[in-house]
Amino acid sequence: MSKPARELHIWAFLQGIGFYPGGWRHPLAQPRSVFDRAYYEDVARLAERGRFDAIVFGDQLQGRDAAGRTPERLAIPTLDPFTLLSAMGAVTERVGLVATVSTTYNAPMGVAERFASLDLASSGRAGWNIVTTAHPNAAPNFGERDLMEKGLRYRRAEEFVNVTTQLWDAVDDPARPIVRHKGEWFDVEGQLDTPYVPQGRPVLVQAGQSGDGRDFAARTAEAIFCPAATLEAGQAFRDDIRERVARAGRDPDGVKIMPGLAFVLADTEEAAQRKERELLEMADDGLCIEYLSESIGYDLTRHAASDLIPIDTIVAECEFPAEDIRRMLTPGVERGQTIADYCRGYARQPRGHAIFVGTAEQLADRMGHWIDEGGCDGFTLQPGFMPEELRLFVDHTVPLLQQRGLLRTDYEGTTLRNHLGLSTRR
Ligand SMILES: Cc1cc2nc3c(=O)[nH]c(=O)nc-3n(C[C@H](O)[C@H](O)[C@H](O)COP(=O)(O)O)c2cc1C
Numbered sequence: 001m002s003k004p005a006r007e008l009h010i011w012a013f014l015q016g017i018g019f020y021p022g023g024w025r026h027p028l029a030q031p032r033s034v035f036d037r038a039y040y041e042d043v044a045r046l047a048e049r050g051r052f053d054a055i056v057f058g059d060q061l062q063g064r065d066a067a068g069r070t071p072e073r074l075a076i077p078t079l080d081p082f083t084l085l086s087a088m089g090a091v092t093e094r095v096g097l098v099a100t101v102s103t104t105y106n107a108p109m110g111v112a113e114r115f116a117s118l119d120l121a122s123s124g125r126a127g128w129n130i131v132t133t134a135h136p137n138a139a140p141n142f143g144e145r146d147l148m149e150k151g152l153r154y155r156r157a158e159e160f161v162n163v164t165t166q167l168w169d170a171v172d173d174p175a176r177p178i179v180r181h182k183g184e185w186f187d188v189e190g191q192l193d194t195p196y197v198p199q200g201r202p203v204l205v206q207a208g209q210s211g212d213g214r215d216f217a218a219r220t221a222e223a224i225f226c227p228a229a230t231l232e233a234g235q236a237f238r239d240d241i242r243e244r245v246a247r248a249g250r251d252p253d254g255v256k257i258m259p260g261l262a263f264v265l266a267d268t269e270e271a272a273q274r275k276e277r278e279l280l281e282m283a284d285d286g287l288c289i290e291y292l293s294e295s296i297g298y299d300l301t302r303h304a305a306s307d308l309i310p311i312d313t314i315v316a317e318c319e320f321p322a323e324d325i326r327r328m329l330t331p332g333v334e335r336g337q338t339i340a341d342y343c344r345g346y347a348r349q350p351r352g353h354a355i356f357v358g359t360a361e362q363l364a365d366r367m368g369h370w371i372d373e374g375g376c377d378g379f380t381l382q383p384g385f386m387p388e389e390l391r392l393f394v395d396h397t398v399p400l401l402q403q404r405g406l407l408r409t410d411y412e413g414t415t416l417r418n419h420l421g422l423s424t425r426r
Contacts, residue, residue, distance in 0.1 A: 008371055008406040009256055009378025009420060011098070012047045012390060013056045013225070016078075019262040019355075021291045021347050022283030023385030030387065034079075037087050043387055044088035047095050050394035051408050053419040054096030054127060055088060056205075056225070056380060057081035061105055062137040062297065082114055089122035096416030098127035098205055104153050105133060105142045108163035108186055115202045116168060116194045124198030124415035129205040129225060132157050132213075136319030137297045147319065154212040156185045161204065161220050167192050168201050200424060203416050209237075218244035221255055222422050225380045227352035228259035234354075234375030256377040256420055260353030261367075264384040265392040269358045276357045279384055280348060288343035295350065296320060296328070305340040309333050353382065360396030367397075368406055 017024040017031050024031035033039035047055050060078040081099035089097050097118060101111055111128075119126035132153035139147045148156070163186050166179045171192055181188045206213070206221035217224050224241060228234035237259070242252035264279065266272035283291070285305050293300045298318035303310060311329050315322045332342035349355060356363055370376050383389035401407035417424050 006371060006406065007408075007421070008367060008401060009053045009223075009258060010050070010407065011054045011056050011096075011225075011258055011378070011380045012043075012050075012052050013058070013260065013380045013382045014043065014386070015058055015382065016386075018385035018389060019382040020279040020283065020384050021287055021350075022281070023279055025282040026279060026385050026388070028388040029385045033387075039387070040084050040088050041091045043390065044092045044095065046387065046390055046394055048092045050390075050398045051402075051411065052095055053378070054098045054125075054416055055085065056098040056127075056129060057084060057100060058129070059100040059102065059131070060135070060138075061102060061133055061141060062135040063141055082118060085118060085126075086121060089118070089125060093123075094125070094411040094414060094419075096125045096127055096203070096419055097122055098129050098203070098416075100129040100131055100207070102131050102133040102138075103157040103160040104148060105138065106160075108160050108167065109188060109190060109192075111160075112164045112167040113192055113194070115164075116171070116192055116197045119198050119202050120194065120196075124417070126199065127203035127205050127223070127416050129207055130157060130161060130220070131207055134320075135297060139319075150210065151212055154208075154216050158216060158220070159183045159185045163188055165201055165204075168197050171195075171197055172200065199415050199417050203420060203422060214241060214244055215248075217241065217255070218248045218250070223256040223258055223420060226257065226259050227354075228376065229349070229352050229354050231370055231373055231375045234259050234370060235373065238374060238376060254422060256422075258378050258380045259376050260351070260382055261356060261379040262353055262382040262384060263356040263363060263389065263393065265358070265360055265363065265389060265396065267359065269362065272357045272359065276384070280344075283344075283347050285340040285344065288347040289339060291350070292343045292346045295346075296325060300339055300343070303339055306338050309337060309339055309342055360392070361400060363393075363397050364400035364404065364406075367401065368404060371406065 016034055017029055023029055044055060059081055085097040085099055115126050115128055136147040163181050170177055170179050171194055178191050179188060203222050204220055205223045205225060206217040207225040209226055226237055228237050238257045241257060245252045245255050264272050264276045266275050289300050289305060296318055298314050309329055309332050311333050315325050318325060356366055367379060402409050
């Protein structure tokens with residue numbers, strides 16, 4: 001295992017009102033603020049004060065389906081990341097701006113233009129989290145009955161990124177200003193109407209964990225957002241990716257591994273645990289059941305909360321591949337869990353990310369330990385609820401990380417590439 005540089009990268013992953021589905025009910029949460037520009041501006045300034053490498057927004061294309069229609073669910077909207085990041089970039093000068101964009105439901109020219117524009121407007125701070133969209137309910141929103149099979153989605157993603165990077169590169173290349181590409185998915189002849197792209201290429205980030213996803217990342221990505229619930233899982237993922245990157249003929253140090261890390265902070269460990277318990281209790285059974293319903297695109301509220309998990313009906317009726325749904329739900333079925341029990345567990349750890357509950361000092365210890373043990377190159381931080389937990393992190397954990405020499409006390413460069421220690425392409 002190769003040790004990462006003792007230099008921590010931190011991203012703020014902003015999903016609605018925070019990590020816990022019931023967090024919007026916390027007295028210090030500001031659930032309505034997610035529709036308020038001033039909120040995003042404050043959060044951007046906070047992230048910059050905490051010397052974050054970047055702010056990251058996911059993007060969901062499936063809309064609000066199944067049971068996800070109640071006012072509570074409005075606490076977790078996914079607004080357009082470019083619009084939010086433009087507002088956030090306008091009130092900051094250094095923090096990077098990473099937007100998630102699907103290669104399954106877009107076209108390269110439009111995406112190349114949006115990122116070139118974000119990079120220009122922010123003087124070199126744009127990054128693209130390349131996803132292929134896994135939720136089958138996205139398909140009908142784009143005139144398709146079914147979601148494309150995963151192998152095909154990744155083939156399309158590869159060509160998509162190839163065309164997009166050609167378009168960015170051509171801006172700088174007087175010898176070949178026009179891109180002419182004819183491939184399996186795209187037929188493009190054209191050029192961007194842009195004088196230059198500050199970073200040459202905005203930073204390429206990837207999120208996807210299957211073999212296909214990892215190989216795609218190994219060939220393409222400069223940073224990876226992944227789940228890793230334990231240090232061992234982080235080490236195994238990082239080792240595996242570094243091997244794949246080397247096999248793809250690239251430098252493993254040129255790909256930063258950034259697993260998710262959700263956190264709840266307080267002055268003492270007991271107080272943090274109490275706060276987490278409260279946050280979990282704020283998501284009552286109904287909310288937890290809606291939360292899973294939305295994730296799997298199947299309305300579990302049709303059944304009694306005390307019913308056993310109706311796995312065969314779910315597999316038959318929901319659009320996700322049967323094997324994925326069975327893999328997810330079978331442990332709950334084998335434990336004889338009711339729908340409510342399973343959904344409560346799911347709401348605590350929905351996507352396999354690590355969760356930290358404790359003091360600022362313990363969190364700094366944990367982050368340093370993961371770096372020292374080769375578990376990651378940094379963290380995609382997911383505050384328990386917003387904006388309180390992010391503020392606690394910036395005020396209390398950041399100074400400790402800085403004292404320990406793990407985190408910059410000031411930005412050295414101006415671009416996201418620079419913050420991440422990635423090579424510049426121009
Ligand atoms: C940590 C993580 C974050 C993701 N974020 C998004 C997202 O915001 N929007 C989206 O459409 N897909 C997102 N995805 C889905 C991936 O693009 C991909 O379609 C999915 O993970 C299935 O591929 P896989 O089996 O290779 O992981 C995310 C995946 C991971 C692992």
